[in-house]
Amino acid sequence: MYNEVIQKIKEYDTIVIARHIGVDPDALCSQLALRDSILLTYPEKKVLAIGTGSSKFLNYGKLDKLEKVENALLIVCDTPDFKRVDSLDFSQGSYSIKIDHHPFMEKFCDLEIIEEDKSSACEIILNMIFQTELQCNDSIAELLYMGIVSDSNRFLFNSCGSHTFFAVSKLLDAYPIDLGKTYEKLYLRPLNEVRLEGYIALNLKITVNQLGYVIITDEVINQLGVDSASAGNMINNFNYIRDVLVWATITEDRKNDQYRVSVRSRGPEINKVAELHHGGGHKYACGVKTKTLEEAMAMMEDLDQLLQEYRS
Numbered sequence: 674m675y676n677e678v679i680q681k682i683k684e685y686d687t688i689v690i691a692r693h694i695g696v697d698p699d700a701l702c703s704q705l706a707l708r709d710s711i712l713l714t715y716p717e718k719k720v721l722a723i724g725t726g727s728s729k730f731l732n733y734g735k736l737d738k739l740e741k742v743e744n745a746l747l748i749v750c751d752t753p754d755f756k757r758v759d760s761l762d763f764s765q766g767s768y769s770i771k772i773d774h775h776p777f778m779e780k781f782c783d784l785e786i787i788e789e790d791k792s793s794a795c796e797i798i799l800n801m802i803f804q805t806e807l808q809c810n811d812s813i814a815e816l817l818y819m820g821i822v823s824d825s826n827r828f829l830f831n832s833c834g835s836h837t838f839f840a841v842s843k844l845l846d847a848y849p850i851d852l853g854k855t856y857e858k859l860y861l862r863p864l865n866e867v868r869l870e871g872y873i874a875l876n877l878k879i880t881v882n883q884l885g886y887v888i889i890t891d892e893v894i895n896q897l898g899v900d901s902a903s904a905g906n907m908i909n910n911f912n913y914i915r916d917v918l919v920w921a922t923i924t925e926d927r928k929n930d931q932y933r934v935s936v937r938s939r940g941p942e943i944n945k946v947a948e949l950h951h952g953g954g955h956k957y958a959c960g961v962k963t964k965t966l967e968e969a970m971a972m973m974e975d976l977d978q979l980l981q982e983y984r985s
C-alpha cells in the first residue's frame with residue numbers, strides 16, 4: 674500500500690496535502706511532516722500543505738497559501754469523511770489518497786489507507802517513511818513525534834500499542850529530539866485555560882448512570898478570557914474520575930451560532946451516538962456540533978440511556 678502512495682507521488686509534479694477542519698496537532702503535524710518529507714526526497718516537486726491554521730500551532734510549522742493548481746495529486750490526512758476536509762478543492766486534482774486512522778466512515782478518495790489500529794495519522798506517516806524511500810530529518814521527526822504524543826494523549830489511549838512504542842523508539846534512536854522543548858510546544862498554556870479546567874471540574878453534573886457533563890456558556894468563556902475551542906481540547910484531562918464513565922463538554926460558540934459537544938468514554942463505545950447527532954470520531958472520543966442547546970441535551974439523554982444499558 675505505501676508503495677502505491679510513493680508511486681503516485683512520483684507520478685505527479687504538484688501535490689496538495691489537506692486534513693480535517695478544526696485543526697489539531699496530529700492533523701497538522703501529519704500534513705506538514707508528509708509535505709516536508711516529500712520535498713526532502715523529491716526537491717523538484719511542488720508540495721503544498723493547506724487548510725485553516727490556528728494561532729496556537731504557529732510554531733509547529735508554516736502552512737502554504739491556497740493557490741490554483743491543476744492536475745495535482747491530492748492527499749488527505751487524518752480525515753474519515755468528506756465533509757470534514759478543510760479547504761481542499763477536489764477539482765484541482767486527478768487522483769486522491771486518504772491516509773487515516775479513524776474508524777471508516779466513507780470512501781471519498783481513489784486510494785484509501787486506513788489503519789484504525791494506529792495511534793495517529795503521524796504514526797502511519799512515520800511507518801511509511803521507514804518503509805519507503807521517503808526521507809526524514811530532525812524537524813520532520815519532531816513533527817511526527819508531536820502528532821503521536823498528542824493524539825495518543827501521551828501514550829495513554831488504547832490505540833497505542835507495541836507498534837507505537839516500536840516506531841517511536843526507532844524514531845528517537847535515529848533523530849535527536851529535545852523532548853522537553855517538544856512538550857513545551859504541545860502543552861504550554863495560559864493560566865486562563867487552567868482556570869477553565871477548574872470551572873469544568875467544579876460544575877460537572879453527574880447522572881446516576883455516571884454521565885458527567887458541563888455547559889460552558891458564552892458568558893463564562895468571556896469571563897475567563899478563553900476561546901470556545903479550549904474546553905473541547907482539555908476534555909481528555911477529565912479521564913479516570915471514579916464517578917464518571919462518559920463525560921462531555923457542551924460549549925457555546927456564539928460566533929458560529931452553535932454548540933460544540935466533545936465526548937469521551939472509558940465505558941461504552943460512543944461514536945454511534947455522535948453519528949446519530951451528525952458528528953463523529955473515534956469509538957471512545959468524538960464530537961458533535963449542534964445548533965441549539967436542546968439538541969446537545971438530547972444527545973446527553975442518549976448517552977445517559979447508553980450508559981444505563983451498558984451498566985445493567
Ligand SMILES: [Mn+2]
Nearest residue numbers: 699751794824
Ligand atoms: Mn488523528
